[in-house]
Amino acid sequence: MIRDCAAADFETILAIINDAARAYLGVIPEDRLREPYMSADELRREIADGVVFSGAGPGNRLFGVMGTQPVADVMLIRHAYVRTGHQKRGIGGEMLGHLLARTGRPVLIGTWAAARWAIRFYEKHGFEVIGGTGKNQLLRRYWSIPERQVETSVVLADSRWRASGTGGSA
Numbered sequence: 001m002i003r004d005c006a007a008a009d010f011e012t013i014l015a016i017i018n019d020a021a022r023a024y025l026g027v028i029p030e031d032r033l034r035e036p037y038m039s040a041d042e043l044r045r046e047i048a049d050g051v052v053f054s055g056a057g058p059g060n061r062l063f064g065v066m067g068t069q070p071v072a073d074v075m076l077i078r079h080a081y082v083r084t085g086h087q088k089r090g091i092g093g094e095m096l097g098h099l100l101a102r103t104g105r106p107v108l109i110g111t112w113a114a115a116r117w118a119i120r121f122y123e124k125h126g127f128e129v130i131g132g133t134g135k136n137q138l139l140r141r142y143w144s145i146p147e148r149q150v151e152t153s154v155v156l157a158d159s160r161w162r163a164s165g166t167g168g169s170a
Helices: 005-025 042-047 091-101 118-122 131-144 147-151 159-163
Strands: 002-004 051-057 062-071 075-081 107-112 128-129 151-159
Touching: 002 042, 005 042, 005 051, 005 062, 005 075, 005 159, 051 091, 062 091, 062 151, 075 091, 107 159, 118 128, 128 131, 131 147, 131 151, 147 151, 147 159, 151 159
Parallel strands: 075 107
Antiparallel strands: 002 051, 051 062, 062 075, 107 151, 128 151
8 A cells, every 4th residue: 555654654764765775785885875874854854855755565554665856847756765675576666656647747766876776677667767968967957966976876767758858958
């Protein structure tokens, strides 16, 4: 079952993000990896900046979370994570499908370039990697991230973005 997360889910959202982000150990640049991966203050800032989380799991339990953030003319998928013990069961795909159905906006996703499993997941669900300088332009336009993260990330776009005539550039 997928549901909108509530304020009472804050600690669970944080725990899921930090549990699943352990997959980044030894993968993403060491200078971008912290322990915990996301602090409570950082999660509060993300929510204050408009990230709204949905979660998947039975009843009130959550096994996965995925955020959306409307920015200008697009919807960003942010902080998509599934608990380590519940991955590869379709939870991420179910959440992504649910969130895509809820928006008419073009959807963009940013992730670490070295997180090949994440890129494959989004490609499997119809997203395409934006290449060249377009990626950097998009990251600077729609995300508020450090320059080092721009250098080490990729952007993926859905069919609505590609059909919008933007052609993958900002």
